[in-house]
Amino acid sequence: MKSPVLKFIRDFLLIAAIGGAAMLVVFASPFVLYEKGGWPLVWNYYWRGGVGTAILWMGNAYLSILPDRWVSWVEAPMRRLFWSVLITVVFTCFAWVFILGLLFSNKYGWNIMAFVRNLEFQDFIPTLAITFLISIFMHGRGFLLGWKETLIEAERLKKEQIAARYEALKNQVNPHFLFNSLNVLTSLVHKDADQAEHFIRQLSVVYRYILESRDKELVPLEEEMNILRAYLFLMSIRFGASLQAEID
Structure with a gap:
């Protein structure tokens, strides 16, 4: 049985590897970066984009099941959906600021306030849209799993009740x-x-x-x-x- 820590590290590195490549293609051409600064610049953007993507992905994956601790999909689906969307949106905004900070730290350094002042609303639209689609999948999956578990539990209790009678x-x-x-x-x-x-x-x-x-x-x-x-x-x-x- 694999250790949870090792599994987390493996998943983080895998998502970072794929996410880094995706971020290079979406936000910066690898060829342009190579012409400007060679492989060190390409690697710089690659690892920063990968780390940011892994944080965004795994953070949302964890937070999508966090509300299960105080509200159930079966008992209150709308309230459960509200909390999931709220937590996801808030986390995504903060995580995206961090990711953009990693990507453009060469331009602004680590002056957070200077970087934040140059952010605009449209900087968040693509990420929020992608996160929204991913959240629909995760929340739908969570609802179906919760519903299935409830049906299995109800059937088990029914059989136990019949056997007891x-x-x-x-x-x-x-x-x-x-x-x-x-x-x-x-x-x-x-x-x-x-x-x-x-x-x-x-x-x-x-x-x-x-x-x-x-x-x-x-x-x-x-x-x-x-x-x-x-x-x-x-x-x-x-x-x-x-x-x-x-x-x-």
Whole structure:
């Protein structure tokens, strides 16, 4: 299992490598930079653009799931979307200022105020547009994952509830069934000993099945049919002609 720190470093370097190349193509021609200052200038723009892109990408990826701590997609989707968009936009603006500062530090040095004064609103439009599209994908993915997890949890709880009810019903029925069967057997012993013996055998079959299948989720159909026949025999002895049942 990979360490979270190593995974973070690997992802950061991978995004920085790809992002640096993309920033060179979008904001500065590598050939022009090479003519002006050679490979050192190209490398300078490359690593700065890559670091900035990695910060922007990974920061938004983390912040897109941060609101999950206090608001759920399933319970309040609109409020969840509002917080996600707000956090993403605020972070993107500050991160983009930092990225532009890295890219143009040669021109303005590290005089932050001088750099900020020369920024214009249109400097943020491309990045905000790209971030908005990426955010739609991330937020949509987060919503679908949250919704899927909720459905799985609801289905699990439903199965557990059905199993609990079934177990409670078995525990409730078994004592009454045994008590009634013993009453029938008591009266049957004096009337028909052979029938009483057959009754005992069928009763043991039913109770053996109950004990052995208590923890089973599935049993063979043939076994179920055999138990059904044994159970109907016990009920027919108890209720006599009042019970009419057929198995197709």
